[in-house]
Amino acid sequence: MISGRCAACRYLRRRCPSDCIFAPYFPSNNPQRFAAVHRIFGASNVGRMLQQLPPDLRAQAADTLYYEAECRVEDPVYGCVGVISRLHEQIDEAECELAKTRADIVINSDIGQQAQVQHIHDEVEHNSSLLQEQSNVGQTQLGSSS
Amino acid sequence: MSRGSTNVENNGGGSQGGPCGACKFLRRKCLRGCIFAPYFDSDQGTAHFAAVHKVFGASNASKLLLRIPAHKRLDAVVTLCYEAFARVRDPVYGCVAHIFTLQQQVVNLQAELAYVQARLATFQRLPPPSPPPQPQSLHSLANVVASSSDLVPISNLMMHFDPLQTQQCAGQEMTSLFNPLDQELIDGEDLQILAREFVSRYLPGVRFRPPGPHQNF
Numbered sequence: 001m002i003s004g005r006c007a008a009c010r011y012l013r014r015r016c017p018s019d020c021i022f023a024p025y026f027p028s029n030n031p032q033r034f035a036a037v038h039r040i041f042g043a044s045n046v047g048r049m050l051q052q053l054p055p056d057l058r059a060q061a062a063d064t065l066y067y068e069a070e071c072r073v074e075d076p077v078y079g080c081v082g083v084i085s086r087l088h089e090q091i092d093e094a095e096c097e098l099a100k101t102r103a104d105i106v107i108n109s110d111i112g113q114q115a116q117v118q119h120i121h122d123e124v125e126h127n128s129s130l131l132q133e134q135s136n137v138g139q140t141q142l143g144s145s146s
Numbered sequence: 147m148s149r150g151s152t153n154v155e156n157n158g159g160g161s162q163g164g165p166c167g168a169c170k171f172l173r174r175k176c177l178r179g180c181i182f183a184p185y186f187d188s189d190q191g192t193a194h195f196a197a198v199h200k201v202f203g204a205s206n207a208s209k210l211l212l213r214i215p216a217h218k219r220l221d222a223v224v225t226l227c228y229e230a231f232a233r234v235r236d237p238v239y240g241c242v243a244h245i246f247t248l249q250q251q252v253v254n255l256q257a258e259l260a261y262v263q264a265r266l267a268t269f270q271r272l273p274p275p276s277p278p279p280q281p282q283s284l285h286s287l288a289n290v291v292a293s294s295s296d297l298v299p300i301s302n303l304m305m306h307f308d309p310l311q312t313q314q315c316a317g318q319e320m321t322s323l324f325n326p327l328d329q330e331l332i333d334g335e336d337l338q339i340l341a342r343e344f345v346s347r348y349l350p351g352v353r354f355r356p357p358g359p360h361q362n363f
Contacts, residue, residue: 040206081229087249
């Protein structure tokens with residue numbers, strides 16, 4: 001039966017058996033997926049790698065093989081290593097920015113804390129002088145009433 | 147894999163130096179102009195080629211290298227060997243496991259960066275100290291003192307970074323970066339000294355301006 005073949009068997013132009021190792025992971029609606037892994041790893045290598053794994057891990061392995069193959073197709077020289085290198089650069093940039101922002105927080109909080117202390121100090125001083133004035137006024141009134 | 151295992155001086159295999167590592171593994175005659183010979187010597191190169199052969203296959207590896215300019219082939223061989231060894235070590239994830247880890251690290255760092263940037267914005271939005279207020283009654287004095295507690299002390303703010311570190315930080319180096327400050331800033335006494343050290347440690351080009359007695363905001 002020609003219809004119902006998986007993408008791998010279609011690509012390889014062969015009959016797709018009922019226990020085809022590729023069928024669960026390379027559906028016919030995504031032919032590009034098998035084309036990529038075939039180009040980089042080869043059908044026999046992929047089949048052997050999947051066969052050697054427990055069935056519950058094969059789907060994950062097929063996905064990562066496809067990811068690696070795509071990286072290598074896009075960048076034939078560096079493949080996944082290029083992706084790793086770019087991620088390290090992103091991490092370095094983020095760490096640098098994080099350190100810089102934390103330094104700014106420390107500086108700003110130091111300035112802010114000093115401003116708070118100064119503000120409270122000014123308030124207390126002003127209200128102390130206000131208390132003194134009101135105390136004087138009170139004494140004057142007591143003196144005049146007696 | 148070290149580049150020392152490759153032999154870029156040998157432009158062809160075969161007749162003079164014996165078979166290259168690839169042809170030795172494949173047990174075939176190493177012809178002049180062998181595509182693998184410059185990159186797989188007969189010592190460590192054999193083991194490296196074994197991994198490449200197991201994962202990619204000799205034919206696929208050869209086609210890959212032939213499609214790449216000659217001056218880039220060494221880099222390609224190095225990365226192929228890396229991926230091959232990673233796949234041999236981890237047949238399910240290969241080198242993609244490392245990519246997942248790094249991607250997660252990037253996400254964590256970006257979240258942490260967003261958080262501290264929001265905190266910085268909070269500091270920068272605090273209103274400047276107002277000029278001395280108009281004469282008030284005794285009743286308002288209590289209100290002024292009470293409202294000062296709304297301004298969070300620096301020690302409390304710094305302590306908030308500790309849970310951030312444990313919750314969001316992926317790398318140990320980020321935790322070690324901040325925790326020593328947390329302990330020493332609880333009482334806020336050496337804030338200026340620590341701030342100077344922090345800035346000089348991570349931003350050596352930034353001059354730390356000690357605050358004056360009266361700051362205008």
